[in-house]
Structure formats: structure tokens, C-alpha cells
Amino acid sequence: xxxxxxxxxxxxxxxxLKVVALGPVHGxxxxxxxxxxxxxxxxxxxxxxxxxxxxxxxxxxxxxxxxETESGRExxxxxxxxxxxxxxxxxxxxxxxxxxAVGLVLKLSEGGAE
Amino acid sequence: xTWWQRLWRRRKMEDQLEKELRFHLDxxxxxxxxxxxxxxxxxxxxxxxxGGAEQVKExxxxxxxxxWLEDLLQDFRYAIRTLRNQPGFAAAALLTLALGSGATTVMxxxxxxxxxxxxxxxxxxxxxxxxxxxxxxxxxxxxxxxVAYFDLLDCQRESRSLAxxxxxxxxxxxxxxxxxxxxxxxxxxxxxxxxxxxxxLRGRAFLREEDRAGAAPVIxxxxxxxxxxxxxxSPAVGLSLVLDGKxxxxxxxxxxxxxxxxxxxxAFTPLGQDTEGYMRKRDLHPxxxxxxxxxxxxxxxxxxxxALIGGHLAEQYPHSNAGRGFVVSPLRPDVGDVRSxxxxxxxxxxxxxxxxxxxxxxxLLARAVSRxxxxxxxxxxxxxxxxxxxxxxxxSAVLGLSGGVLGVLLAAIGIRPFVQFWPGTLPRAxxxxxxxxxxxxxxxxxxxxxxxxxxxxxxxxxxRELEQTFRAGA
Numbered sequence: 001x002x003x004x005x006x007x008x009x010x011x012x013x014x015x016x017l018k019v020v021a022l023g024p025v026h027g028x029x030x031x032x033x034x035x036x037x038x039x040x041x042x043x044x045x046x047x048x049x050x051x052x053x054x055x056x057x058x059x060x061x062x063x064x065x066x067x068e069t070e071s072g073r074e075x076x077x078x079x080x081x082x083x084x085x086x087x088x089x090x091x092x093x094x095x096x097x098x099x100x101a102v103g104l105v106l107k108l109s110e111g112g113a114e
Numbered sequence: 115x116t117w118w119q120r121l122w123r124r125r126k127m128e129d130q131l132e133k134e135l136r137f138h139l140d141x142x143x144x145x146x147x148x149x150x151x152x153x154x155x156x157x158x159x160x161x162x163x164x165g166g167a168e169q170v171k172e173x174x175x176x177x178x179x180x181x182w183l184e185d186l187l188q189d190f191r192y193a194i195r196t197l198r199n200q201p202g203f204a205a206a207a208l209l210t211l212a213l214g215s216g217a218t219t220v221m222x223x224x225x226x227x228x229x230x231x232x233x234x235x236x237x238x239x240x241x242x243x244x245x246x247x248x249x250x251x252x253x254x255x256x257x258x259x260x261v262a263y264f265d266l267l268d269c270q271r272e273s274r275s276l277a278x279x280x281x282x283x284x285x286x287x288x289x290x291x292x293x294x295x296x297x298x299x300x301x302x303x304x305x306x307x308x309x310x311x312x313x314x315l316r317g318r319a320f321l322r323e324e325d326r327a328g329a330a331p332v333i334x335x336x337x338x339x340x341x342x343x344x345x346x347x348s349p350a351v352g353l354s355l356v357l358d359g360k361x362x363x364x365x366x367x368x369x370x371x372x373x374x375x376x377x378x379x380x381a382f383t384p385l386g387q388d389t390e391g392y393m394r395k396r397d398l399h400p401x402x403x404x405x406x407x408x409x410x411x412x413x414x415x416x417x418x419x420x421a422l423i424g425g426h427l428a429e430q431y432p433h434s435n436a437g438r439g440f441v442v443s444p445l446r447p448d449v450g451d452v453r454s455x456x457x458x459x460x461x462x463x464x465x466x467x468x469x470x471x472x473x474x475x476x477x478l479l480a481r482a483v484s485r486x487x488x489x490x491x492x493x494x495x496x497x498x499x500x501x502x503x504x505x506x507x508x509x510s511a512v513l514g515l516s517g518g519v520l521g522v523l524l525a526a527i528g529i530r531p532f533v534q535f536w537p538g539t540l541p542r543a544x545x546x547x548x549x550x551x552x553x554x555x556x557x558x559x560x561x562x563x564x565x566x567x568x569x570x571x572x573x574x575x576x577x578r579e580l581e582q583t584f585r586a587g588a
Contacts (some may be wrong), residue, residue: 048173050134050174
């Protein structure tokens with residue numbers, strides 16, 4: 001089994017925004033989905049999930065409503081606000097740029113060593 | 115949601131937080147059970163995965179951004195409780211502070227009324243005083259020069275940047291109706307009230323055509339004189355009144371506390387009706403001049419314009435006007451030499467307040483020694499030094515503010531006697547009142563005092579050597 005890695009600083013917000021962008025979802029489902037989608041590579045710290053959700057809600061990037069789940073229980077469903085969507089787009093773009101740049105640098109050093 | 119809504123709905127948010135986390139745990143547990151785990155074991159694993167519901171809750175509360183306010187309220191309640199538990203200490207400290215801040219507030223009330231309050235006219239910052247000026251005149255010795263009546267008329271006609279009006283001190287004996295009495299009269303230009311932006315209480319201002327020699331004699335009464343002489347009877351308007359043997363028709367009543375150059379005149383008559391010799395000579399300067407800057411005009415423009423007009427007059431009337439000019443300056447209340455006295459007194463009472471603060475600080479320090487164990491206990495339970503300093507400062511701010519409130523009460527009672535005991539007459543004495551400026555000052559001063567005397571005990575809060583403190587106190 002692969003070793004799980006911790007999330008780099010600041011990426012949890014981005015991942016949450018992305019998952020919530022797919023449709024209204026409650027906290028537990030966010031944790032589940034993050035874990036599934038990353039194929040277990042990323043360890044989602046459940047303890048920091050809720051503070052992060054509340055912080056995003058306070059900043060107006062997420063909105064929340066209490067709705068019934070399929071099993072008939074009330075749960076807090078988060079959804080993306082317009083502000084959240086813009087934030088997701090800019091953050092995703094800058095993340096993309098970052099990995100490309102890091103990838104380039106890594107390739108360069110390998111070439112130099114040979 | 116704004117932060118105060120978050121604070122207001124704290125209860126509800128706590129409930130929702132609890133509910134949300136419970137949902138998470140239940141969901142996780144039931145999933146584990148579905149995978150064949152023992153229910154108890156499933157619940158345990160779910161809790162472990164979340165990492166402690168209480169810790170998560172605490173983090174979520176921090177995210178709300180209202181933490182400081184909640185702490186503040188907590189500290190505030192605690193401060194009140196500790197003060198109530200030590201009535202002797204509280205009384206001594208409060209009395210000291212009340213006296214200190216009361217004296218400061220009284221002094222500031224006088225200072226504010228005499229020096230800071232704007233003149234009671236409309237847009238007083240657009241009003242200017244116009245004085246005569248010659249190079250040989252020493253303003254320091256003789257005071258400001260007034261203006262010749264004809265010069266005023268020329269300036270009024272020529273100036274585009276100023277709406278100018280003049281006034282002249284005079285007196286007279288009012289005969290009919292009633293007992294003859296000397297009245298303090300001002301002869302004023304017809305636009306005086308409109309330029310100052312002061313509406314009359316009753317009746318009307320002078321008309322332009324009444325402001326010239328030979329026009330029908332009309333008079334406006336000062337509010338106090340009207341109250342005194344006519345007992346505030348409204349039919350006074352339209353009555354006739356004999357002043358210096360001449361019959362005048364009353365056309366208006368000035369509003370209460372209307373002051374011109376620091377005094378409340380008894381009566382006003384049109385300046386232009388005065389036919390005395392001093393009105394017709396350009397080398398006599400009896401008329402005081404105030405003016406309002408026209409919309410868009412600046413003080414510099416007005417100065418330049420009047421300098422130009424002065425130059426023209428000097429060419430035209432070299433005998434009387436050579437070397438004579440005009441100075442335009444912002445209109446300020448004339449308070450004479452009281453200014454420096456007031457500064458001195460304000461400085462003195464501030465020192466008094468400082469002494470009061472030092473006394474309270476030493477009381478607090480003495481109390482801090484006896485509270486060392488309590489503070490050490492808090493440190494042992496995980497309070498940071500910053501948190502303790504905040505708690506101590508909240509306590510002293512509560513003391514300071516309550517002292518300030520008592521001080522304002524003292525000032526409200528003491529201000530009238532103080533003004534009456536003032537040696538000589540205090541200029542603008544009836545402007546000396548407690549207003550929002552005074553309240554703001556009192557609050558600021560008492561908070562500052564609270565910080566000042568609270569800082570020493572706060573910084574003393576025991577953070578190191580906990581062990582000794584506990585042992586010594588045991």
C-alpha cells in the first residue's frame with residue numbers, strides 16, 4: 001500500500017472548493033469524496049475539515065443550508081457561492097502554474113545530473 | 115453573516131456545530147458497521163478519525179472571528195464580580211478616579227465651550243472678519259482697526275467674493291412704553307442676519323431700503339430685552355418704541371442667545387439711518403465688519419480682492435485712504451487672554467488626574483500581590499501571558515470607565531458653580547455646557563487612565579516561577 005502524504009499548506013481550501021463545486025454536499029461526504037478521488041493518496045485531516053469549511057463559509061466562498069439526506073436525517077449542505085467559484089478558478093489556475101513550474105525545475109536538475 | 119450576527123446567534127451556531135459533527139460521526143460509524151464492524155468499535159474509530167469533537171469545535175469557534183469579543187465579555191463579567199467582592203478597594207479606587215476625571219472633565223468643558231466650540235452661526239468656517247490696516251498701526255497695542263462707513267459701502271458694492279455687513283456699537287435710552295432704561299444697541303447693515311445665517315425668532319429682518327438715511331425708523335429687539343421689557347409678549351412686533359426721543363416700529367425679535375462680537379445686544383437699528391458726522395468721514399473708522407465668503411470663493415481670493423479695492427480707494431481719496439488697506443481673517447470668537455489661563459488650568463488638572471492614576475495603580479499593585487495565586491493557577495491551566503494581560507487591562511478599563519461615568523456626573527453638577535466662581539467674566543460663558551465632545555473626551559480620558567494604571571499590574575502577571583508562587587501561597 002502506498003504511503004499517504006499530508007496535504008501541502010493551503011491546498012485543503014482548494015480541494016474543498018472543487019468538491020463542493022460539483023453540487024451541494026455535506027461535510028462527511030466531502031471527506032469521503034476527497035479520500036476516494038485521490039485514491040487514498042491524500043490523507044484528509046478530518047479534524048481540520050470543519051474549521052476549513054466554516055472559514056470558507058465566513059469568507060462568503062461557501063453557503064450552507066440544512067437539508068434532509070436520503071436517509072431522512074438533517075445535515076448541513078454546503079454549496080459554492082459566485083465568489084467561491086471565482087476563487088476556485090483563480091486558485092486552480094495558480095496551482096496549475098505552480099506544478100508546471102516545479103515540474104520544469106525538477107526535470108532540469110535530472111538532466112544536469114546525467 | 116457579519117461578526118455581530120455571529121456573536122448574536124452564538125447559541126444557535128453552537129447547536130448547529132454540535133449537530134453537524136454528530137451527523138459526521140454517526141455517518142462514519144454506520145458506514146463502518148455496514149462493513150461488518152462491531153457498533154461500539156465503529157463509533158470509537160469514527161471519533162478517532164475526527165480527532166476529538168471538542169478540539170474540532172474549538173477550532174471552528176476560533177474561525178468565527180468573534181473570539182476576542184466573547185473573551186472580552188467574559189473578562190468584563192469577571193471584573194465586575196471581583197470588584198463587587200472587594201467593596202472597600204472598589205470604593206477607594208472609584209472615588210479617586212471620579213475626583214480626578216471629574217476635575218479634568220469640568221476643565222475640559224470650560225475649555226471646549228470657550229475655545230473649541232464654533233461660533234453659533236450657520237457655516238461659521240465661511241465667515242470672515244474684515245479689519246482696516248495701516249503700516250503705522252500697532253495691532254498688539256491698539257487692537258484691530260475698524261472700517262470707515264463709506265469704505266464699507268464701496269467694498270460692499272465692488273466685492274464679488276464677499277457678502278459684507280457692518281455693525282456699530284451704540285446705546286440709547288428707551289422711554290415709552292415703561293420705565294426709561296439704557297439699552298445696548300447695535301446699528302447693523304440690513305443683511306446682517308442673513309449673512310450670519312441666523313433666522314429671526316419673530317417678524318422680519320431690515321429691508322434694504324430701510325438701511326439708508328431718512329427711511330422709516332424700524333427696530334429689532336434682542337431676545338433677552340424682549341423677555342425683560344415685554345415679558346415675551348408676541349404682539350411686541352408692530353408696536354412702537356421710543357428710543358432717544360425717536361419713535362421706532364418693532365419689526366422683529368432676534369433669536370435667543372444671539373450674540374454679536376461676544377455680547378447679546380438689547381436692540382438693533384439700521385446702520386444706514388445713522389446721520390452722525392462719524393458716519394460721513396473716511397478718516398474715522400467706527401464700523402466693525404463681518405463677511406461671508408461667496409460660494410466657491412476662498413480667503414486668499416477675498417484678501418486679494420480687498421487689497422485691490424483698498425488700492426483704488428487710496429488713489430481716489432489720498433487724503434484719508436493713503437497707505438490704508440484691509441485684512442481678511444477667519445472669524446474667531448474674541449476670548450482675550452483667557453486662552454493661556456485655560457491651557458494652564460487644563461494642564462494642572464491633567465496632572466491631578468495623573469496623580470489619581472498613580473494612586474489607583476498602587477492600590478491595584480497591592481491587590482495584585484494578593485491575587486498572585488489566582489493568576490498562577492490560570493497560567494497553570496494554560497492561559498498565555500497575553501490572555502492574562504488582556505484580563506487585567508479589562509479590569510482596569512472597567513474601573514476607569516466607571517470612574518469616568520462618576521466623573522461626568524460630578525462635572526455635570528460642578529460646572530455651573532465653577533463658571534460662577536470664575537474671577538471676572540468668562541467669555542462665552544453660556545456656551546460652556548456638557549456636550550458630545552465633552553462626553554467623548556471623558557470616555558477617552560478614563561479609558562486612557564485605565565490603561566495607564568492597569569499596565570503595571572498587568573505586566574506583573576506571574577508567568578515564570580509558578581512553582582514558587584504555589585508553594586509560597588500554599
